[in-house]
Amino acid sequence: MRTKANEVYSMVSFRFHFCFLVLLVVFLTPTHSLSHICLPKQQHVALFIFGDSLFDAGNNDYINTTTDNLANYGPYGETFFNYPTGRFSNGRLIPDFIAEFAKLPFITPFLYPGYHQYTDGANFASAGAGALVETKQGLVIDLKTQLHYYKKLAKLLRRRLGHEEAKTLLARAVYLISIGSNDYFALSTSNSSALQTYSPEEYVDAVIGNLTSVIKGIYKKGGRKIAIPNLAPLGCLPIARALSPNNTGARKSVRWIQIFNSRYLHYSK
Ligand SMILES: *[C@@H]1O[C@H](CO)[C@@H](O)[C@H](O)[C@H]1NC(C)=O
Ligand SMILES: *[C@@H]1O[C@H](CO)[C@@H](O)[C@H](O)[C@H]1NC(C)=O
Numbered sequence: 001m002r003t004k005a006n007e008v009y010s011m012v013s014f015r016f017h018f019c020f021l022v023l024l025v026v027f028l029t030p031t032h033s034l035s036h037i038c039l040p041k042q043q044h045v046a047l048f049i050f051g052d053s054l055f056d057a058g059n060n061d062y063i064n065t066t067t068d069n070l071a072n073y074g075p076y077g078e079t080f081f082n083y084p085t086g087r088f089s090n091g092r093l094i095p096d097f098i099a100e101f102a103k104l105p106f107i108t109p110f111l112y113p114g115y116h117q118y119t120d121g122a123n124f125a126s127a128g129a130g131a132l133v134e135t136k137q138g139l140v141i142d143l144k145t146q147l148h149y150y151k152k153l154a155k156l157l158r159r160r161l162g163h164e165e166a167k168t169l170l171a172r173a174v175y176l177i178s179i180g181s182n183d184y185f186a187l188s189t190s191n192s193s194a195l196q197t198y199s200p201e202e203y204v205d206a207v208i209g210n211l212t213s214v215i216k217g218i219y220k221k222g223g224r225k226i227a228i229p230n231l232a233p234l235g236c237l238p239i240a241r242a243l244s245p246n247n248t249g250a251r252k253s254v255r256w257i258q259i260f261n262s263r264y265l266h267y268s269k
């Protein structure tokens with residue numbers, strides 16, 4: 001026999017599944033028609049985006065870098081924007097879908113010239129970036145520099161909105177960080193000196209240590225809602241297979257990513 005508590009529980013879980021389904025549907029459809037179902041009526045929430053090519057909406061177009069760190073040519077962008085926006089995608093990126101769902105405009109790259117409407121947030125991500133300064137050094141905006149830009153922006157917002165309003169905006173905002181893949185990818189594809197100085201565990205600790213510093217930096221400025229996706233098995237990417245024909249790099253990077261994800265899970269508890 002079902003108890004009352006059980007019923008309540010299954011109702012809650014049904015509701016959760018329903019919302020999750022709606023979320024999926026919203027993520028998969030280009031319209032906004034369903035997005036009001038799960039979201040309570042709410043105040044304005046800004047979105048601050050950090051990380052690598054999974055989240056970069058075009059910052060690299062405004063730095064000195066090489067073609068492999070740029071997505072400013074076709075077929076990038078061809079199925080949604082109809083021109084290459086600097087996103088490493090034929091269409092939108094995950095933060096774009098999240099912005100749509102939150103009824104925000106697409107969040108503009110921080111380096112986009114002449115754009116200063118930061119009350120919706122900003123995108124600091126840079127394709128190729130890692131948590132370690134050494135990852136693609138000189139060709140990307142590393143995570144620490146991204147944090148530096150965020151701090152500059154926080155200062156600007158305080159000046160423009162006043163201390164209290166800026167504080168509320170930063171505290172209510174959602175922070176998305178996609179980072180780590182390039183740190184491990186660098187190990188499996190290049191002759192990194194890091195390999196001579198670090199064991200895999202030490203290397204993972206350095207990546208997580210630097211990511212932690214950035215999270216603390218955001219926290220210190222008032223950020224509270226921070227989301228960081230796990231890393232995918234990079235060794236299985238076509239480019240990783242191509243660069244490491246007998247798959248040694250792939251096996252190595254899968255191991256690093258397993259360590260990273262398990263430590264990260266541990267850390268996020
Ligand atoms: C970009 O890099 C090139 C080659 O290293 C250099 O000549 C040029 O001055 C740099 N441009 C900027 C804006 O830093
Ligand atoms: C890696 O470094 C070793 C030793 O320094 C060198 O012999 C080898 O050619 C390098 N391999 C690549 C792909 O750069």
Ligand SMILES: *[C@@H]1O[C@H](CO)[C@@H](O)[C@H](O)[C@H]1NC(C)=O
Nearest residue numbers: 132133134205206208209210
């Ligand atoms: C951050 O990375 C550097 C290497 O770039 C490393 O020496 C340092 O220990 C790391 N910091 C933390 C807190 O792990």
Ligand SMILES: *[C@@H]1O[C@H](CO)[C@@H](O)[C@H](O)[C@H]1NC(C)=O
Nearest residue numbers: 242243244245246247248249
């Ligand atoms: C492939 O693996 C073998 C050992 O199993 C090694 O001798 C060889 O150098 C590797 N080749 C490449 C291109 O990594």
